[in-house]
Every structure is written in structure tokens, then in C-alpha cells.
Amino acid sequence: MHGPAGLPASEVLRRVGAVGPYFHVDVAERPPDGFRPLGELHRPGPDTDLARRIHHAAAQLRTTESRVAASVVHLGLAARFWSVALGVAAFGHIADLDPDRAHFRLPPGGPLDLWLPGPGASPVTGDPVDALHRSTVLGVLAPLGEAVRSVAPVAERLLWGNAASALVGSHRILLGSLTDRHVSSRATDLMARQLHRSPLVDTWSATPGFRRATCCLYYRVPGGGLCGDCALDRAPAPRRSAAR
Template sequence: MNPAPDRRPADGAGKVGHPDYGRLAAVGPYFALDTPATPGAGPPPGFRPLPELYGTGPDAPLARRIRVVAQRLGTAEPRVAASILHLGLAARFWSVGLGAAVLLGTVPTLERAWVRIPEQGPLDLWTPPEPPLPAPLPLADRLYEAVLMGQLEPLAGAVRSAVPLSARLLSGNAASALAGTLRVLDAHAPGPARALAAELLARPPLAGTGTLRTGPRGAAFRRTSCCLYYRVGPSAGVCGDCCFTRPPAPRRS
């Protein structure tokens, strides 16, 4: 059964005055945000502070992960692996942020979050309780600050430090990930999710990255850039929101 939109006060607080982030996991693994099992407990073993994810250098977490993704995809092009990894991480952060906004009426800042990179599946995220803000900004502003500026901007910087990729491609990835998150939430709270996604897609640096259309059959997005997935191999094809309708022909030398 799909969870219904939260009807509690706007801060989405539970019994102890903190948002019940445990409800997000019911939507899917990309939406999960773990919190302490007991008051005052720290993160589980293997977690590290989230800002460490954005370190630079050949041995930084993202640089190592790009090499792992390239091996699993079977590509010799690091920029392809870097783009696919970035797209997945962007989807993870948007899922937590937009999911909390439309289902709980709040947005986790992730300022004190911890992270663990599993062998398979989405990034593990853990955060201690965050007290409700006394005078919170509108949800769109909070999403912009917490997700786009707080996570996706440093993420893009770390990815570009490891592999040269255009800022336009990474902005397109961020927009595509937001639209993908919207498509999942469309089954739970289509009105709020669509309104927030449309407002965020109208703001720089997402403005101009694509066109969002919504209707009775759901939400659809067509980006103005390509994530490079088609370069994984001849059978990869293009993504559903790609600017190309078919894989581009190989360049002649």
C-alpha cells in the first residue's frame, strides 16, 4: 500500500518532536534515511561524515568509486562511469529531500549526516535528529539549499576534479534525477511533488536543462543534454529522457 501524504503539522514531527524519516523507506531504498536506533546513539560501523564523500585526489572515495563503476559497466571511459555514478548519487539526494518534503512536510539539511558506500545498491545515509526550524523557509527554498547547493554542488565539484565533465552535463544529470524522483512520488503525492519539482527546475543551475510535462498519465522530462550512458556499449541505447532519440554515430577520426 502506498503511504499517504502526511497530514500532521508542517514540520512533520513525530512524538518526540522530530520528523519520522523511517516512513521514507516505504517508498523505496533510494528514499531511506536512517536515524539513531536509540537516543544519542552514533552511526553504525563503516559510516563516515558526509563531507568526506566530496574529497579530491586519486584515493578519494568518489575517485575510487568511479573506477569500480567503470569496471562493472565494462567501459574504458572514466567520464562515462563518472556521469552514471553522479546521476545515481543525485537521485539518492533528491529522493531523500523531495520525499521528505512531500510526505513529511520537512527537508533534512544533512548537515550532520554520515554516509557509507555499499558494494551494491544506493548510498547508505544516516543522520542524527534535527530539531524543527523556528521559522522555516518555504519547502522549495529548503530543498534548493539542502540538496542542490548543500549536496549536488560539492558533489559535482568532486566528480569534475576526478574526471573532466561539463558543468552542463552534470546539471542535466541533477535535473534528470529530480524528474526521476518525481515520477516515483507521483504515485504518492502528485500535486505537491509536481509543484516543487517544477519550481526547482525553473531555478539556476537547473533552468534550461530540460522540459517537464505533467498530466493524467504522470510526469515526463526531456533533457537538453546526455548522460553518456549510450557509450557503455552498442546495446546500451539511450535513456528515456535523453536529448537524443537514438545513439549518436561514432565520430570519424
């Protein structure tokens, strides 16, 4: 299957995957052992893969606040999905992130592993901004946010701020590897237009550059600090962590 630039989906995924581990997906005849439908990552409740990942992260981060660990995990997952989705969309395709078709595996560390059913992506038909919004924002990130909030008391707007920040970060890394100015321009346009759509539009400001309207809470991790796009100018004075 070919997109506007004439590249087959396999070549698009190869080029995008070469950017780094957050951009790589596996496309094989069937999911490798240990992979499960992506929709299971959206299941709410305390006895899920996502909940276990958050609890594991809390132990690694040495925090007793589940909302802090939940935000950190969510930010990493949002970056993983945006990296694949934006990278593929920059080449005129849409990655097949359908929760019933795509599969995932959560390794002990690093980004989650992704498997997409062949061919893994298809050429965009219609408005690429709408297609990216439907597949990634509505199809993946919205139910992921709901699942995270079923595990820990983290604000919905904070999670959408995570999604916006992850999109900007994925775009920055992608641009550092692209040599085709048309693909780079498409990636930038798609990022900007997603940021100006609900629910991302109210989570950031451009003073200066990209700045979040919420904090991801990383400063509350022992030894943590403020991210470059944080809404805060300085970390609040330390206070006793409450177990959540």
C-alpha cells in the same frame, strides 16, 4: 518535532523510507560502523571514496572512459539525495543533509547508505523551495559535482542535467507511493519550482514532457542505449572509445 501536517520527523522518515531503498535513511544515536561524514564524499582528487567508486563502476560497466562511469555514478547519487530530500520536503520537513552532520557508506553495489543525526529532519520554516534549494542543490549536489569533475573530464552542465533528471525520476517514484493528495501536490510543486531555478532551469525542455538538454553518456556503455528523457533522438554511430 512536528511539521505542518502534524507528523513527527520519525514518522515522516518512516513513510518516506518505505517507498524504496533510495528513500530510506538510518536515524540512530550514532553512525553505524563504517559510516563517514557526508562532506568526505565532496573531497576532490584521485584518492577518495568517490574516485574509487567511479573506477569500480568503469570496470563493472566495461568502459575505458572515466567520464562515462563518472556520469553514471553521479546520476545514481543525485537520485539518492533527491529521493530523500524531496520525499521529506513533501511532508513539510527538510532532511538534515548537512555534510558535517550526515554520514554515508558506499556499499559494493546499490545506493549509498545514509545516516542522519536525530531527529533526521525538521519542519520547514520560511519558503520550502528556498530551503530545499539550499540544503540539497547548494549543500549537497554542487560540491558533489565539483568532486566528480576533479576525477573525470565531464561537463558541469551535463551533471546538472543529471541532477534535473534524477529529481524528475525521484518525483515519479514518490508519486506512485503517495496516497495523500496534498502531499503529492506539494511534491509536484516543489519539483517543478526547483526545475525552474538555476542551475537546473537551463538543463531541460518540455518538448515533449521532460527532456534533457544534455546526454548522460549511458549510450557509450557497452550494451547501453538512450534514456527516456535523453536529448538525443538516436545514439551516435559507434566510435573508438578513448581512454580517459
